[in-house]
Amino acid sequence: MSFTVLQVILITLLAFIKHIDYYGIPMLFVNYPVFWGLFTGIIVGDVNTGLVVGGTVQLMALGVSGFGGSSVPDYGTTTIIATAIGTKMGIEAGLALGIPVGMLGVQFDVIVKILNGFVVKKSQEYANKKEFKKMNLVLWICPILFGLSAAIPVFISLTLGTTAVNFLLNNMPTWFISGLTLAGNMLPAVGIAMLLRFMPLKQYINYFLIGFVISAFLKMPVIGVAIVGFALAFDLYKRREHEASLNISGGGDNEDE
Amino acid sequence: MNNSEDTQQSNIITKKDLRRANRRWLMSVCTFNYQSQQGASVVYALSPSLRKIYKDDEDYVEALNNHFQYFNTQPWLASIILGAVLAMEEKQGKEVQRAIQDFKIGIMGPLAGIGDSLLMVLIPTIFGSIAAYMAKEGNPIGIILWFIIILIIFFFRMRCFEFGYKQGMKVITEYGQKLTYITEAASVLGLTVIGALIPSVINLKVLAKFKFGDVTMEIQPLIDQILPSLIPVLITFIVYKLLGYRRMSVTKIIFLVIIFAMILARFGILA
Known part of the structure; x- marks a missing residue:
């Protein structure tokens, strides 16, 4: 019912890499759910669940992309959590935990961008003090902070998540679960409407x-x-x-x- | 040293330097902050090249501080701007610091417009929806197809600095007209696909039924006769209108949709 230590480490690391990739290095998979579903599926040894969850969340996330530094829900993290939990307790249960955590991604994103402000200020101070090596080196704190902002929620979800989800599932009313499923079918409208606005x-x-x-x-x-x-x-x-x-x-x- | 400045300066920045700057620019959004946005990443990317151009510490620090200022655009196309910036820095040196910042700010907007609509919206929408459909049926082919596109783009991205450096400002002024046509054509492609997404991506069925005594009448077939996908169209339209309100953030709307969905599910109206 729970994950092996190695799986938890690998999935947490995957979330870390995912977010550093998302913000630039090297920005290949830009938090696109289908890819992260597939990768998580490979780690947990259930590629099919990874594909299904990735595809489902990808459709929810269509068009939701952070232009000009706006913060948007972290659907990549949603996918990783939903895939991992989904292989153990079903995809609906996975999404029930993954979606709320992904929504919190907006807040984590804002926090990191505020913290980055201090790092950059420090870097410019080094520049003015002519300590050019340190000026460049200190900037690496920024991507690490972004990486942690996805890795920590994923780690907590995986370690506490299964017990928490178990508890929730046993006590959760059915309308909550079917409501989330319905929301999953409706949410693509938000992305499409955003595309249309754009x-x-x-x-x-x-x-x-x-x-x-x-x-x-x-x-x-x-x-x-x-x-x-x-x-x-x-x-x-x-x-x-x-x-x-x-x-x-x-x-x-x-x-x- | 001073008399031979002109001939020497034309090749301070080598191809290797440009490739290196291109790689270092991958830092792009990683240093994003609310004061200078991507400014610090510009410093990170350009600093080795700037060091070669400005041997004097004071000049170097001045150039660095110039680039620590506000910068924000679509990071992949930003490479073209920054390549051109290196050409300007090398050719004209510290006298043009002000002009360089103006150039960056001026070109940022149009490039972000093209980059966001083409690279961040259009391609992920088309390939994302194809990949998602296939993935939902357990088929990874769509993902592989998308990955190939990503790799092709990546290949070009890693050469944008050289392109920008060589073309300098020429590229943006001369091809400017064509770029607007491409953006316009891209919008047409995008809107056609988005029109198709509403009926295919949003799956909603009305469960509720009319009851007249013994006769029950299903609502969904009635709706289908008026317009297939009427409910998805209505929901998209409502969200579209909501997005027009300043106080409505995307996050708020997503929360509203989830709450709304739970209420509808509770009473068995939609599924």
Whole structure:
């Protein structure tokens, strides 16, 4: 019913690496749930649960990404916890613990960014004192703090989590569990709405409607819709280029290649 | 030494230095703080190159302090700006400190716009939803496909400093027009896909039924006749409107959705 010591260490380390990757080094998997579900699945020896949890949370997290330093829920941590707990007690139980901890990720993120302010101030002091080695070295505290902000919650969830989840599951009303499942189905709407806020929806609502109709009525898979979207985008690009060449016709054509 | 400055300065920064700066820039968002945002990472990335340009300690410290100032953009494309900055520092030296900071601030916004919409939204939305679907059925192919895209982008990312250095400001001014077309076309692609995501990603069914004496009538088939995915569209629309309010943070909305879902589940209205 519980994890081996090695598994706890590896999963905690995975969360640490995940967050350092997320903030830049080397920013490959940017906290994308499908990847972290897969990696956690490999560690706990249940790849399938990792894939299912990763896929589920990925859909919840679509479009939720922290631009310009805003703090967003840590769905990567949600995935790691939900996968690990999910292999022991079922995916629903895993999500029941993983989602709240992921939401706390917003607060952890803010705390680290405040602490980083002190580290950076120290670094600049070293620069002014001409201690250039220390100036660079001290900055490494920042990624470590980010790493810990994911590793510590994961460690606590794994060690106390199973007992806590057991207790909760035995005492939790059914509407709470089915409510969380329903929330999981509804939350993608938040990400999609955020995407729509970010994109020029009012200007190009026609393309949005095309995508909606071919999916809702014709049931075309997303990959097919993406190809249609690409065709439409290509057309617009060509049109814009053509318009521009008409407008400046005569001068300033750049004919490289 | 002074008389040969012009010829010597043209190759202070080598390809190796640029690669190194590119690697060190991976620090990017790691030093994020509310005062200078990514400023300290700029210092971390550029300091070895700046040391080569500014032999004098005082000049070096001045350049470092300049870069400790506010900087924030999409970190992958930032490499192009910072490569161009190194070219400016090398060619014109300390007289242009002010201009360098202005250049960074001025170019930050447009690049963040392109980078965020293309690299941080569009690609994760398309490949993320494909990968997620396949993963939910236990199939990792979508994840592998996405990973290949990530590796390709990474390959280009690690060369952005060289690109920026070589092109200097030319790239942003000359290709500026084309970049706006690409952003516009990307928005079209993005919106088409997002339109498709509402019916395919949000799965909601109405459980509630009408009861007229002995006759019960299911609501969901009625809704399907009006518009498939009406409920997902409504929910997305409500959240879209909520996001317009200043006091509504994303976190608050997510909490609201969870509470709302629990109430609906409690009374068996939606599933």
